[in-house]
Amino acid sequence: MASGIRDKVAILGMGCTVFGEHWNLDSSDLLIEAFRECIADAGIDKKDIQAAWIGNHIDEVNIGKGGCYLASTLHLPFIPVTRVENFCASGTEAFRGACYAVASGAYDIALAVGVEKLKDVGYGGLPDSPIFGQLSRMISPNATAPGLFAQLATAYSAKYGVPMEKIKEAITHISWKSHQNGAKNPRAHLRKAVSEEQISSSPIVAYPLGLFDCCGVSDGAAMAIVTTPEIARRVKPNQELVLVKALQIAVSSGEEALYHRWDGAGIITTRLAAQRAYEEAGITNPREEIDLMEVHDCFSITEMVTMEDLGISVPGRAPDDILSGFYDLDGELPCQTDGGLKCFGHPIGASGLRMIYEIYNQLLQRWPEDRLVKNARLGLTHNLGGVPHQNVCSIAILGVQ
Amino acid sequence: MIGIVSYAAYLPRFRLNRMKIFSAMGWLNPALIMNAAGDKAVANFDEDAVTMAAAAGKRCLQGFMPDELGAVYLATTTAPYKERQCANIVAGALGAPEEIRSADFGGALKAGTSALLAALEWSAANSGRPALVCAADCRLGKMGSLQEMVFGDGAAALLVGGNKPIALFKGSYSLSYDFVDQYRGAATLYNRQWEERWIRDVGFEQFIPEVVNGLCRRFGLKPSDFARVIYPCYYGAARRNINKKLGLDPAQVEDDLLQECGDTGTAHPLLMFTRALEEASPGDKLLLVSYGSGCDALYFEATPEIEKFSRRKRFSDTLSRRTELDNYSKYLAWRRIAPVELGLRGEEDQVTRWSMAWRSRKAILGLQGSRCRECGTQQYPPQRVCVNPDCGAVDQMEPVNLSDKGGKIVSYTSDMLAATINPPAIYGNVDFNGGGRAMFEFTDCTLDDLRVGKPVEFSFRIKYYDPRRDITFYFWKAVPVSEEVS
Numbered sequence: 001m002a003s004g005i006r007d008k009v010a011i012l013g014m015g016c017t018v019f020g021e022h023w024n025l026d027s028s029d030l031l032i033e034a035f036r037e038c039i040a041d042a043g044i045d046k047k048d049i050q051a052a053w054i055g056n057h058i059d060e061v062n063i064g065k066g067g068c069y070l071a072s073t074l075h076l077p078f079i080p081v082t083r084v085e086n087f088c089a090s091g092t093e094a095f096r097g098a099c100y101a102v103a104s105g106a107y108d109i110a111l112a113v114g115v116e117k118l119k120d121v122g123y124g125g126l127p128d129s130p131i132f133g134q135l136s137r138m139i140s141p142n143a144t145a146p147g148l149f150a151q152l153a154t155a156y157s158a159k160y161g162v163p164m165e166k167i168k169e170a171i172t173h174i175s176w177k178s179h180q181n182g183a184k185n186p187r188a189h190l191r192k193a194v195s196e197e198q199i200s201s202s203p204i205v206a207y208p209l210g211l212f213d214c215c216g217v218s219d220g221a222a223m224a225i226v227t228t229p230e231i232a233r234r235v236k237p238n239q240e241l242v243l244v245k246a247l248q249i250a251v252s253s254g255e256e257a258l259y260h261r262w263d264g265a266g267i268i269t270t271r272l273a274a275q276r277a278y279e280e281a282g283i284t285n286p287r288e289e290i291d292l293m294e295v296h297d298c299f300s301i302t303e304m305v306t307m308e309d310l311g312i313s314v315p316g317r318a319p320d321d322i323l324s325g326f327y328d329l330d331g332e333l334p335c336q337t338d339g340g341l342k343c344f345g346h347p348i349g350a351s352g353l354r355m356i357y358e359i360y361n362q363l364l365q366r367w368p369e370d371r372l373v374k375n376a377r378l379g380l381t382h383n384l385g386g387v388p389h390q391n392v393c394s395i396a397i398l399g400v401q
Numbered sequence: 402m403i404g405i406v407s408y409a410a411y412l413p414r415f416r417l418n419r420m421k422i423f424s425a426m427g428w429l430n431p432a433l434i435m436n437a438a439g440d441k442a443v444a445n446f447d448e449d450a451v452t453m454a455a456a457a458g459k460r461c462l463q464g465f466m467p468d469e470l471g472a473v474y475l476a477t478t479t480a481p482y483k484e485r486q487c488a489n490i491v492a493g494a495l496g497a498p499e500e501i502r503s504a505d506f507g508g509a510l511k512a513g514t515s516a517l518l519a520a521l522e523w524s525a526a527n528s529g530r531p532a533l534v535c536a537a538d539c540r541l542g543k544m545g546s547l548q549e550m551v552f553g554d555g556a557a558a559l560l561v562g563g564n565k566p567i568a569l570f571k572g573s574y575s576l577s578y579d580f581v582d583q584y585r586g587a588a589t590l591y592n593r594q595w596e597e598r599w600i601r602d603v604g605f606e607q608f609i610p611e612v613v614n615g616l617c618r619r620f621g622l623k624p625s626d627f628a629r630v631i632y633p634c635y636y637g638a639a640r641r642n643i644n645k646k647l648g649l650d651p652a653q654v655e656d657d658l659l660q661e662c663g664d665t666g667t668a669h670p671l672l673m674f675t676r677a678l679e680e681a682s683p684g685d686k687l688l689l690v691s692y693g694s695g696c697d698a699l700y701f702e703a704t705p706e707i708e709k710f711s712r713r714k715r716f717s718d719t720l721s722r723r724t725e726l727d728n729y730s731k732y733l734a735w736r737r738i739a740p741v742e743l744g745l746r747g748e749e750d751q752v753t754r755w756s757m758a759w760r761s762r763k764a765i766l767g768l769q770g771s772r773c774r775e776c777g778t779q780q781y782p783p784q785r786v787c788v789n790p791d792c793g794a795v796d797q798m799e800p801v802n803l804s805d806k807g808g809k810i811v812s813y814t815s816d817m818l819a820a821t822i823n824p825p826a827i828y829g830n831v832d833f834n835g836g837g838r839a840m841f842e843f844t845d846c847t848l849d850d851l852r853v854g855k856p857v858e859f860s861f862r863i864k865y866y867d868p869r870r871d872i873t874f875y876f877w878k879a880v881p882v883s884e885e886v887s
Contacts (some may be wrong), residue, residue, distance in 0.1 A: 150816070
């Protein structure tokens with residue numbers, strides 16, 4: 001009986017660039033910058049890396065297809081390099097490849113990379129590409145990500161009888177909280193606190209989401225070197241080990257898009273991936289046991305329903321938890337301690353590993369006092385790729401022993 | 402006997418008050434004020450002759466089985482394709498069988514009645530099998546032209562056949578002249594015309610009496626024998642002269658609908674005819690006349706069936722379903738008369754994969770889904786593996802037409818980021834009545850018209866236009882139903 005990879009893989013080192021509009025940097029520059037930090041943190045040599053996975057989504061505008069771009073940029077010595085793409089879960093998917101490789105015993109040390117350069121697209125927002133294939137272009141609406149996620153709000157309001165005004169209030173607080181956190185983070189793209197009034201009165205992008213309900217678009221790279229706990233203890237005898245407790249992916253079955261049972265007020269894949277992850281990690285009461293979270297706040301409304309889908313807030317009550325400050329940095333379960341996608345922007349392939357980077361450093365208590373979650377032992381990351389009715393959800397849970 | 406079995410009219414929802422055009426363009430041509438009364442019916446940004454023809458055809462077929470159709474004819478002078486039969490697009494949208502006669506009629510404004518005659522003759526030659534005629538036009542005049550003022554967008558559809566006709570076809574008379582009063586070259590968008598006095602005095606005032614008299618001679622009738630005479634002509638003085646020449650009481654003569662919607666081209670005589678049919682009584686003789694490159698005159702007689710016909714008000718219904726278009730520049734953008742900036746997002750290239758569209762043609766044109774024989778679940782697009790998580794049967798599907806099912810809204814939004822000439826893009830999840838779900842664009846509405854649970858009906862529309870390859874691609878959208886439309 002399969003039991004997952006709990007405690008079988010340790011993170012040896014990580015690196016993450018400043019996220020932002022890097023008009024003067026190529027994807028290769030971002031990769032090199034993150035790699036320098038990562039390899040130094042890991043305390044190993046490049047030649048010790050036995051295999052690599054790279055997560056990246058919009059291949060047309062930056063690195064192209066295949067594993068060659070990464071191998072040729074870092075001049076990795078003819079090791080296996082695999083490019084993975086699974087929407088916004090691509091970074092976590094790369095991490096999963098590396099972790100499974102180590103857990104299986106196939107390799108001792110593996111590299112997981114996420115990179116995306118979006119600021120060569122030429123216009124704001126994500127590029128318009130046929131992500132569900134060409135038939136979908138003929139029969140699906142002329143839609144954008146904000147419009148697809150915004151519908152969570154109208155469906156949520158209808159399902160739980162929560163007025164749209166209250167939803168707007170809750171999602172405004174979500175963005176406010178993330179900006180508070182991002183303002184303290186030198187790696188964030190948007191490093192400015194904004195008032196709730198400024199957020200709620202920003203121009204509407206897709207009803208009811210305003211400009212400040214949408215995450216930014218930026219360039220960035222993040223990466224991790226993973227190994228077995230035994231090797232990690234040997235390489236870093238004086239440091240606590242950050243272990244992978246759970247790593248789960250759930251992909252839409254088509255039921256949400258085509259069958260009439262889904263209520264549209266939350267994400268089925270998130271619920272299922274969370275259940276599986278808690279089981280793998282041995283978590284029975286996530287609201288009490290988890291110390292901090294980095295979730296996929298591509299839009300504030302996504303974060304709101306995710307709080308319920310992860311089993312932290314009671315269905316229909318996430319707005320109450322959010323407005324009470326439960327998820328603020330000084331709340332019971334801090335969420336988006338680094339500023340989230342809201343402040344980092346969303347270079348798609350990099351985001352998952354950027355979240356893991358935040359949890360890793362929080363668990364090692366490396367951050368300055370003003371944004372440290374003290375004594376954090378268990379952290380969760382969550383990515384949601386695609387759109388609410390057709391998506392890929394990834395969840396990673398990390399812990400220190 | 403062969404005759405009209407059903408009829409329907411379709412006017413696009415938007416009406417542009419002609420004073421709006423005059424306010425914008427009167428500086429160029431002050432004489433426009435002479436024609437500035439009333440409304441011009443304006444196709445929505447996602448409508449054209451093909452979609453309006455399909456809309457009229459769909460309403461015309463209500464209560465009839467599309468799979469009994471033996472022929473589908475489309476008449477238009479504003480077909481989006483010179484080579485690709487648009488009648489087949491309409492037939493596909495209506496769920497007609499593929500083993501049918503189909504043809505496009507164009508070239509002249511009398512093409513609407515040419516198509517009708519062809520359908521009547523086809524049905525007569527095929528034991529009264531039903532044939533559908535759709536006529537639609539969406540003609541353009543240059544900014545500040547008389548044509549821009551006078552033309553309107555609209556469509557009409559007539560189902561002909563031998564099964565309980567509401568009006569019998571008794572006979573016809575035709576004239577064919579190379580009389581070039583109005584024309585458009587093959588490479589030209591805008592209508593051109595010769596001097597109005599010549600059009601009026603030699604065109605309308607001579608040809609219409611000539612064709613009416615010709616028909617009367619052939620059938621031993623007088624113009625005054627007709628309860629209703631229907632002919633297009635938007636010159637008031639010419640109408641008076643024509644009536645006088647033919648000895649017609651103006652009360653006998655169908656209104657030209659210039660105030661209500663404007664001249665809808667090939668559709669216009671048929672559109673006026675649908676209004677006459679609304680009012681006709683059994684035994685009424687009806688004379689339908691077209692004009693343009695000659696004339697056709699068709700003689701009908703209403704039967705007792707017309708009183709049993711349950712959905713008679715099909716012209717009045719579409720006329721009263723209206724929204725004021727308060728913006729002349731929006732009209733210019735919708736018709737691509739004036740280019741608008743959509744940003745780079747709007748310039749992303751999309752190649753239309755015709756081989757793929759062919760494989761899915763019934764799903765795309767006809768909104769045909771699949772229904773699982775095991776569990777009854779409807780699904781769109783058609784699946785081979787049942788999507789019902791409690792079923793999952795493989796290859797147990799039968800086709801199901803979803804275009805006439807209607808549905809209800811599950812979620813919605815309005816999107817200012819999506820590139821469209823009619824922002825915001827409005828769309829959301831819709832559950833089909835009877836099960837199954839898909840995401841649709843909403844049209845003919847604003848955000849305020851939407852709420853979760855609201856019923857919608859489906860409407861065949863332009864999905865996108867590819868300017869680089871001149872491709873108009875069609876699919877279905879959802880229209881919230883706020884009033885009962887028959």
